[in-house]
Amino acid sequence: MPPTSHNPIEDRLYVLRSRWEKYVAEGGFEQFIEFAVAVNSLAEYFNRLRLPGLVRLCEGLENAALVRLGDVSTHPIPQREMQSLQRQIDTLAGSVASSRLVRNERRDAETVPASEIEWIKPRSIWMIAAAEKAEMADALSGQLQFFGFRVSRIDWSSELLPDDKPLAVLFVSGGDAATPAEYRRVAAIRASCPASQLVYLGVPSAIEPVVELMRAGIDITIPSDDQPALALNCVLDLVQTNEQEQYRVLVVEDSRVAVALIQRTLAQHGIDTFAINDPGRLLEALEEYRPDLVLMDMHMPRFNGVEATRVLRQMGAYASLPIVYLSGESDVAMQVEALRLGGDQFLMKPFNPVLLAAVVKTRIERFREVQRSTRLDGLTGLLNHTAAKSRLSALVEESDGRSALTVAMIDIDHFKSINDTYGHPVGDQVIRGLAWLLKGRLRSVDLIGRYGGEEFIIALPEVSLDQAGAVIDRIRSDFAELPHAHPDGALHASFSAGLAAFPLVDSATALTEAADSALMQAKRLGRNRIEKHRAS
Ligand SMILES: Nc1nc2c(ncn2[C@@H]2O[C@H](COP(=O)(O)OP(=O)(O)OP(=O)(O)O)[C@@H](O)[C@H]2O)c(=O)[nH]1
Numbered sequence: 137m138p139p140t141s142h143n144p145i146e147d148r149l150y151v152l153r154s155r156w157e158k159y160v161a162e163g164g165f166e167q168f169i170e171f172a173v174a175v176n177s178l179a180e181y182f183n184r185l186r187l188p189g190l191v192r193l194c195e196g197l198e199n200a201a202l203v204r205l206g207d208v209s210t211h212p213i214p215q216r217e218m219q220s221l222q223r224q225i226d227t228l229a230g231s232v233a234s235s236r237l238v239r240n241e242r243r244d245a246e247t248v249p250a251s252e253i254e255w256i257k258p259r260s261i262w263m264i265a266a267a268e269k270a271e272m273a274d275a276l277s278g279q280l281q282f283f284g285f286r287v288s289r290i291d292w293s294s295e296l297l298p299d300d301k302p303l304a305v306l307f308v309s310g311g312d313a314a315t316p317a318e319y320r321r322v323a324a325i326r327a328s329c330p331a332s333q334l335v336y337l338g339v340p341s342a343i344e345p346v347v348e349l350m351r352a353g354i355d356i357t358i359p360s361d362d363q364p365a366l367a368l369n370c371v372l373d374l375v376q377t378n379e380q381e382q383y384r385v386l387v388v389e390d391s392r393v394a395v396a397l398i399q400r401t402l403a404q405h406g407i408d409t410f411a412i413n414d415p416g417r418l419l420e421a422l423e424e425y426r427p428d429l430v431l432m433d434m435h436m437p438r439f440n441g442v443e444a445t446r447v448l449r450q451m452g453a454y455a456s457l458p459i460v461y462l463s464g465e466s467d468v469a470m471q472v473e474a475l476r477l478g479g480d481q482f483l484m485k486p487f488n489p490v491l492l493a494a495v496v497k498t499r500i501e502r503f504r505e506v507q508r509s510t511r512l513d514g515l516t517g518l519l520n521h522t523a524a525k526s527r528l529s530a531l532v533e534e535s536d537g538r539s540a541l542t543v544a545m546i547d548i549d550h551f552k553s554i555n556d557t558y559g560h561p562v563g564d565q566v567i568r569g570l571a572w573l574l575k576g577r578l579r580s581v582d583l584i585g586r587y588g589g590e591e592f593i594i595a596l597p598e599v600s601l602d603q604a605g606a607v608i609d610r611i612r613s614d615f616a617e618l619p620h621a622h623p624d625g626a627l628h629a630s631f632s633a634g635l636a637a638f639p640l641v642d643s644a645t646a647l648t649e650a651a652d653s654a655l656m657q658a659k660r661l662g663r664n665r666i667e668k669h670r671a672s
Pocket residue numbers: 515547548549550551552553555559560561562563564567588589590659663
């Protein structure tokens with residue numbers, strides 16, 4: 137067992153290294169598979185935390201391992217290949233360690249809770265901007281600082297680098313194609329910051345320079361137009377740490393040995409499982425456990441997996457739930473029939489653990505993506521109109537008129553003229569900026585939704601009308617100060633808000649309407665202000 141560091145990354149890295157050491161000592165195929173599974177698990181974890189630099193290193197190692205997977209006869213792999221894998225493992229461990237330094241610099245390690253994941257994510261950004269883009273670079277740094285990033289400006293020609301490791305490095309080009317010296321500079325920074333995201337703003341619209349930049353180590357290139365808005369989006373996306381809810385798999389299998397093997401494999405990938413040995417209990421288990429995927433054995437007592445799947449496919453709630461068959465059945469016609477009757481994929485027993493985990497994860501990712509896209513707004517990641525309305529109804533029901541609940545409708549002022557003057561992408565960035573501010577300032581229990589184009593809805597449970605007024609007015613005045621970068625500098629926007637609360641108004645629809653009419657009043661009274669609905 138690993139010594140518990142109470143840090144999920146360190147624990148996973150420890151498992152990876154000890155499995156590698158075991159393989160180096162014993163050289164067995166099985167040990168190599170265990171090592172490959174550990175690499176994949178770490179890559180997956182970094183991916184969930186949105187740490188692209190570390191994901192890239194891990195995936196490089198994973199690919200190198202998969203290339204050498206072969207079969208029993210190819211192990212142990214030659215000494216030279218072992219050394220090459222060892223080097224990749226050391227680079228990865230080094231990058232994790234250098235990211236960890238940031239934590240020690242920022243906070244006392246002892247005070248960081250076990251579940252704290254931010255530690256590895258530096259809030260530092262390096263910006264290397266051409267002199268002719270200084271104004272835009274200033275505006276962009278102002279905006280990044282507003283959202284809590286520390287921006288270090290570096291000269292294109294200076295060899296001196298800050299001693300922290302950045303989350304991202306933004307290269308702002310003067311407009312022409314990069315020079316050989318600039319490519320060398322990018323490559324040098326790539327080498328010294330393997331875990332950071334490298335973004336190049338102002339790339340010409342041709343393939344060759346983009347390929348050259350990627351070869352030098354750039355991860356993302358942004359064309360000349362819309363530079364600041366897209367650059368900000370890249371950075372904000374990187375820190376969006378909504379660690380996903382754990383994946384859940386329901387295993388329907390009557391063999392206890394198979395269940396133990398499946399559960400062990402999936403647990404190594406951080407996937408939660410619940411097993412039943414009788415398909416007769418399927419509906420009950422689905423209802424209670426709410427899995428993201430069902431792993432279904434083909435042959436079970438009473439009725440088989442295909443029959444159980446057919447039943448599920450006739451029920452609206454489970455029509456699109458991924459179902460993967462696990463079976464020793466090698467008859468192809470039988471497999472095709474099983475898929476035709478509603479299964480999504482067929483895996484053979486004995487299963488390959490790497491393949492099983494990969495199939496389960498990709499199926500769940502797609503399933504969750506579809507689920508998410510029906511609830512969340514694509515531009516801001518907030519609840520969309522329909523989802524926000526149903527969440528508000530749920531909040532109203534929960535509070536039942538007994539506890540406080542305040543609803544606010546927010547609308548960005550003169551938004552049409554922002555679009556008309558600066559273009560739609562800058563308008564979008566203003567919308568995202570407000571979404572970010574709201575997410576940063578409100579609690580996780582609060583409802584924040586994008587109600588329409590530039591209109592947002594907020595609901596604050598257990599908060600009175602006057603308390604909510606103070607909170608939203610503070611956000612209003614901060615938003616008015618927030619610089620939104622555009623290619624020629626920065627612009628400022630404002631919003632108006634209308635608020636309504638229990639018990640004066642007592643249904644979800646009435647709350648929304650009352651807040652909306654207070655918003656209209658705020659607009660009439662001159663905008664950039666909040667108005668509260670009071671008894672008439
Ligand atoms: N960039 C961008 N614009 C949008 C989006 N959705 C709606 N809009 C635009 O938002 C503008 C809303 O303008 P209006 O409703 O006339 O109001 P306003 O200009 O904000 O003025 P007031 O609300 O009266 O202060 C319209 O021009 C829409 O085209 C979006 O997702 N992105």
